[in-house]
Amino acid sequence: MKLSPNEQVELYRLLVDSVQDYAIFMLDPSGNVASWNRGAQKLKGYEPKEIIGQHFSNFYPQVDRDNKKPEWELAEAIKHGRIEDEGWRIKKDGSRFWANVIITALRDQEGELVGFAKVTRDLTERKGHEDTLQLANDQLRHQAAELEKLNRSKDEFISLASHQLRTPATGVKQFLGLVLEGYAGELSEQQIEFLQKAYDSNDRQIDLVNSLLRVAQVDAGKVVLHPTEVELGSLITDVIEEQKDIFTERNQNIEVAKEGNPTSLKADKARLRMVLENLIDNASKYTPHGGHITVSVSTKKDTCTIDIRDSGVGIDKASLSQLFTKFTRIQNDLSDSVGGSGLGLYWANKIILLHGGEISVKSNPGEGSTFSIHLPCGDNRG
């Protein structure tokens, strides 16, 4: 079907006029409204006869009119060919809507400005959603900041409380120690027994406070590692030597299986030592009298592994996933007689993670457990 130029113009007029979701209208070069479609009427509320000939700045809020925004937009459209903007616009009834506006400068064949085409869309609903989202976002950000503050106060509280709790417990330890060591005269066997219980109980309290303090520090991100070259074999030997009285008392056999060559890596020696003390002490605590514990070191590619294997009570599958959670104490045949805060493994795991390593566990009830510390070593060590 071939249309005459007049028919084509009429078709375009019909097309533009029938669009209801967009206000499409023309402005003359001064910015006065020159045409008005049904979409414009629906969106802004003016009949064509009310608005044609009026300046388009009528659609802008007073503040934009004062700032000469309408004139600026026309100037920009002349300069760049078109301008796109979003902002509040005013309807005939004075209500406002959030508009997306495109103004295009129209020129004749000689390049002479003949006016502007203006297409406006109502985005009030989208703007509303965006504002709601923004508000929710701001609220979340505010809540996160509050939580962060609260968390910091909690960490500071634990740290302060731990210092304050440790001081009187240290006093109790010294005075009970003085009595137990005979500084206040001779004691009967029963007096020694009772005092020793009080002394041990106080020591457990000190341990608990120490653990709380350590956990508070690691949770607050305040742990700064001081890595030095550490030879694992001698570190393990030192830890075992320090705890040998406990193994003797429990009649446990502890063995160190080392590789031929010394294994060295970069680590915070004091903290790695505490992690080892913790895992070796756990192995001993959860192994019945007369049991075996083996500590071995191996290297595979860039990872050094310390395995602490015991012949103890073992851990069931359900409890394995809970092991490194704060305040977790696994229930088994020995747990009643074994003291502990449920913080040791949590802290140890965090420290090894800070070194770029990890702790893994293999265990079955009745078949003992193997705790493995994997640490980066060699050229790619962390």
Added chain:
Amino acid sequence: MARILLVEDEKMLREAFTIMLRANNYEVDPAGNGQEALELWKKNTYNLVLLDLMMPVLDGVGFLREAKPRTSAPNTRIVTLSNLSSGEMLQAALTLGAHRHEIKANLAPKQVINLVREEIAA
């Protein structure tokens, strides 16, 4: 008789340490903070200083900074005895002349005495 300057702000601990040290035939000058310790330090010569770190008036690091033990008494052993296990204060004390650090909550009286014997013999 070896002479010890004992610097500890907690009265109960100051008392306990004084009792055990005197019972082991050491001469003990107890001080409740770094300032009191500094006055005693200027008047006397010590074989050993047992120094708490966190104290009011003048803390352990402040005492070391003022006393300058490395130059004023190079033969005196300095052991910090605090419940701090790490941190800037501890590092500063070691830099300013402390020879050794022990966590006092971990020490039983016999361990305190062993420590004192080792340090005085050093």
